[in-house]
Every structure is written in structure tokens, then in C-alpha cells.
Amino acid sequence: MIEIKQLAPDEADWQSLVDCLRVGGDAHWVLDEYGQPKTDDLVFLAGLVDGQVVGQLVLRRQPIMIPATEWAAERDRLLRDPDGEPLYETLVQTFRVVEAHRRQGVGRAMQLRALDLTKALGCIQMRSWSSLDKPANYHLKLSLGFGFHPEVQETPSSLKVSGGYFVKRV
């Protein structure tokens, strides 16, 4: 049986979620050295099969920022609604299911919960970036109705990586 839980550090399954993040190599994005959330704007989802954590999806809630340029006086700008209120989104930080439990619907169930949560958190959209070597992720996102914006990202070692942003209005 698949179950999706939102977890915080004081909850019973937290350590299993930390282990799942570490095994997948994703922990450094969202956890500090003590296995605690790196920042307080993160939301942690665990995917469980028969009570065992087999997947994770971590979101960050953030204002939608339009990057600074010389043209914009070097200032980041917030995207605002017609009344001037800042608009928020969730940005997926990590998303993975352990190999032995893939293609059983855990990833899809976590994405659906994340979309519900995005709405509940007062955000207008959910967004994630994915390099193009992730066919399962591309298939899943497109089948859920996400749009796609192609984009190249550069790693700290100046390697350019082809991929794009998936965005869905909630």
C-alpha cells in the first residue's frame, strides 16, 4: 500500500526519510550535517510502501523572483498580482524513489501530493528543473500536465547542462 506523508524532524519516520535522502545522494541539498532541514522554508514528503520509506520529494516555498539585470537597475523584482501582492511558488529541490520500488506509482503519488500542498501553501505554481537524462521524470511531469521551458544550466565547474523547467499552475 502506497502512503504519502509530510514529515517534520520530530516525527517517527523522519530518520528513515533522512536515510532515504542520504542513500540517494540528495541530502546535501536540503539537510545540514546533523540531518536537520537546512532552511525553514522546506517541506518534506516521504513516499511509503507497506510502512517503509522508499521515496522523497522536498519542496521550497518561495516568492517568484525576476532576476536582476543592468536594464532593471541590478535589482531582483518580485512577481506581483494586480493588487501588488507578491506571488509565491514551490520549487522542487529533490525527488527520487529507490530503484527497487520504481514504476509502482510512488513518484506519481508524491507529485500529486506536492501539487495539493503547493495550493494549500498559497502558491500559484509548482516548478522544477530537470536535466534531459531523466526520461521517467519527463514522462511523469508531461503526463501530469506540466508545461516545459527549455533551459541550459551551468554547474559550479562551468559545465553546461541541457534540460529545462517544468511548471504547473495549481
Ligand SMILES: CC(C)(COP(=O)(O)OP(=O)(O)OC[C@H]1O[C@@H](n2cnc3c(N)ncnc32)[C@H](O)[C@@H]1OP(=O)(O)O)[C@@H](O)C(=O)NCCC(=O)NCCS
Ligand atoms: C522520476 C522517479 C522519481 C519516478 O518515480 P516512480 O515511482 O518510478 O514513478 P511512477 O511509478 O509513479 O511512474 C511515473 C510514470 O513514469 C513512467 N516511467 C517510469 N520509468 C520510466 C522510464 N524509465 N522511461 C519512461 N517512462 C517511465 C511510468 O510508466 C509512469 O507512467 P504511467 O503512469 O503513464 O505508466 C524515479 O524514476 C527516480 O527516482 N528517478 C531517478 C531520480 C530522478 O530522475 N529524479 C527526477 C528529478 S531530478
